[in-house]
Amino acid sequence: MSQNGYHSGKGVEPNERVDSKGEMKFSYGGQAVIEGVMMRGAHAAAIAVRDPKGQIVVHEQSLSATLYRGRISKTPFVRGVVGLWDALGLGTRALMWAADVAVREDENDRGNFNGPIGWATIAVSLAIGIGIFFLLPTTAATGIGHLLGLSAAPDAVAEAGSFLSYQALPIGVQATIINFIEAIIQLGLLIGYIWLIGRIPDVKRLFGYHGAEHKTINAYEAGAELTPEIVARYPIEHPRCGTAFLLTVVFVSVFIFSLLGRPPFLLLILSRVVLIPVVSGVAYEILRFTARNLHNPIVRIIIKPNLALQHLTTRQPDLHMIEVAIVAFNHVLASEGLLRREEVVIPAPRPEAVSPTLAAEKAKA
Numbered sequence: 001m002s003q004n005g006y007h008s009g010k011g012v013e014p015n016e017r018v019d020s021k022g023e024m025k026f027s028y029g030g031q032a033v034i035e036g037v038m039m040r041g042a043h044a045a046a047i048a049v050r051d052p053k054g055q056i057v058v059h060e061q062s063l064s065a066t067l068y069r070g071r072i073s074k075t076p077f078v079r080g081v082v083g084l085w086d087a088l089g090l091g092t093r094a095l096m097w098a099a100d101v102a103v104r105e106d107e108n109d110r111g112n113f114n115g116p117i118g119w120a121t122i123a124v125s126l127a128i129g130i131g132i133f134f135l136l137p138t139t140a141a142t143g144i145g146h147l148l149g150l151s152a153a154p155d156a157v158a159e160a161g162s163f164l165s166y167q168a169l170p171i172g173v174q175a176t177i178i179n180f181i182e183a184i185i186q187l188g189l190l191i192g193y194i195w196l197i198g199r200i201p202d203v204k205r206l207f208g209y210h211g212a213e214h215k216t217i218n219a220y221e222a223g224a225e226l227t228p229e230i231v232a233r234y235p236i237e238h239p240r241c242g243t244a245f246l247l248t249v250v251f252v253s254v255f256i257f258s259l260l261g262r263p264p265f266l267l268l269i270l271s272r273v274v275l276i277p278v279v280s281g282v283a284y285e286i287l288r289f290t291a292r293n294l295h296n297p298i299v300r301i302i303i304k305p306n307l308a309l310q311h312l313t314t315r316q317p318d319l320h321m322i323e324v325a326i327v328a329f330n331h332v333l334a335s336e337g338l339l340r341r342e343e344v345v346i347p348a349p350r351p352e353a354v355s356p357t358l359a360a361e362k363a364k365a
Contacts, residue, residue, distance in 0.1 A: 027240060027291065028217055028332065030325075031091050032210035033098035035355055037321075038091065039213070039328040042068050046331035047094045048324045049101040052358055054351035056327050057101050060335065061090070080284025081277040092122045102358060132193075133186055134272045141182035142265060150174045151262065169262035176258045183254045190246060194312045202357055204315055212317035212325035214238040214310075226326050228319040236314050237307040239291040244306035248283040256282065320353035 030039040036049030036056075040063070047059045066072060067086050073079050145151045151169060169175040197203045218234040219226060256279055260271055290306075293299045317325075327346055333339035 027288075028220070028329070029087075029240060030213045030217065030328070031094070031242065032206050032208075032213055033095050034206065035102040035209070035324075035358070036098050037209050037213045037216075037325040037328045038094040038098075039216075039325070039332045040087075040090070041332040041336050044332060044335035045090060045094070046328045046335070047098060048328035048331070049098045050320070050324055050350075050353055050355075051101050052103070052354060053349055054354050055349040056324055056346050058327060058331055058346065059097060060331055063090075076285055077281035080281040080288075084280050084284065088126070089122055092125060102355070130273060130276070133189055134276070135269060137182045137185040137189065138268060138272050140185050141178050142268070144181050145174075145178035145262075150178055168264050171259065171261045175260075175262040176254075178262055179254055179257045182257070183250050186253070187247070187250050190250070191309075191312065194243075198312060202355070205321075205355055207313055208315040208317040208321050209325065211236045211314040212321040214241065214314060215317065215322060216325040216329050220329065226329065228322040228326065231322050231326065232317075232319060236316060237310045239294060239303055239306070240287060241306070241310050241313075243310045243313045244303070245283060245287055247306050247309050248287055249279055252283045252286065253279050318353075320350060323347060323350075323353075 028039065028041055030037055032038075033047060033049060035051075036047060038045055038047040042063070044063055045061050047061075049057050049059075051057050064086065067082055072082050142151070151167070151174070169178070198207060212231075214236055215231050215234045216226065218238060219231040222234065224230050224234070256275060257271070262268065263271065287306075290299050290303050294303075327344075330339060330344045334341050334344050
């Protein structure tokens with residue numbers, strides 16, 4: 001540990017972190033939450049959030065050994081689907097817990113990390129996401145394909161003017177063009193949504209914590225000492241980012257959906273929902289492959305769009321944000337046995353680091 005109380009990444013023996021090929025034994029991940037960061041390891045997830053008093057509050061949750069350390073975690077395609085579903089649940093509950101901590105000073109008033117409300121929120125969020133980013137592009141692309149004359153409707157339906165009933169298109173150029181249009185609409189909605197919410201001040205802070213999460217993991221994987229000043233020097237992009245995953249999903253969906261041609265509309269909608277696990281599983285393996293082969297110049301070219309898109313969901317963090325990310329990550333390292341519990345230090349409260357929005361609300365109260 002360094003003299004300022006932060007853990008030094010260089011203090012860990014190389015064989016505890018890397019295998020015989022020099023690759024990381026486990027790929028750490030995380031996400032930004034309200035006024036904080038969640039970090040995830042193989043054994044536990046740690047969420048560190050700065051409360052209205054400027055104190056960093058930490059919550060740890062054990063992770064399923066079956067999902068993160070068992071056979072599922074080593075099974076290609078399956079691990080991506082199962083892990084994504086679990087991460088979605090974990091991430092949503094972490095966001096809810098963080099929101100409670102960020103706005104409530106009294107620990108007794110904070111909500112539970114789990115529960116029916118959390119799962120209901122996940123279900124509603126998932127339904128809205130599928131509707132906006134899968135079903136809406138499918139419907140819009142079908143209409144555009146009809147306008148361009150790429151799909152033909154039966155005579156009776158054509159007279160009625162409906163574009164949702166058409167003759168199914170086999171695998172071929174026309175179906176592929178419509179599927180490509182669908183992917184473009186999907187990508188446009190995704191980028192537009194992220195850009196729009198990114199203009200909200202509180203979301204900008206959220207994106208700053210996202211940047212802090214990336215920098216902390218990048219610094220650790222480079223073997224650097226984990227102090228805010230040192231971590232701040234590292235890149236804001238990370239090849240395993242969830243934003244990169246979403247972009248990969250869009251491109252993978254074009255190829256997978258093109259294998260189906262363009263079935264009747266109801267079957268088309270059903271296929272988009274049913275094949276989400278397949279698309280996600282393939283996208284996860286591609287992301288995993290590229291992250292492990294960054295030394296390859298071709299791979300570095302392939303991932304450039306993924307890294308570029310991350311600039312929409314990240315902002316340069318300040319040192320206080322990085323401090324929170326380091327605290328969360330050190331708790332994860334402790335759960336892995338890579339850091340002694342007594343070395344995990346939570347810095348003194350920093351009232352000046354509190355969100356301006358929360359500080360203003362506190363002043364009014």
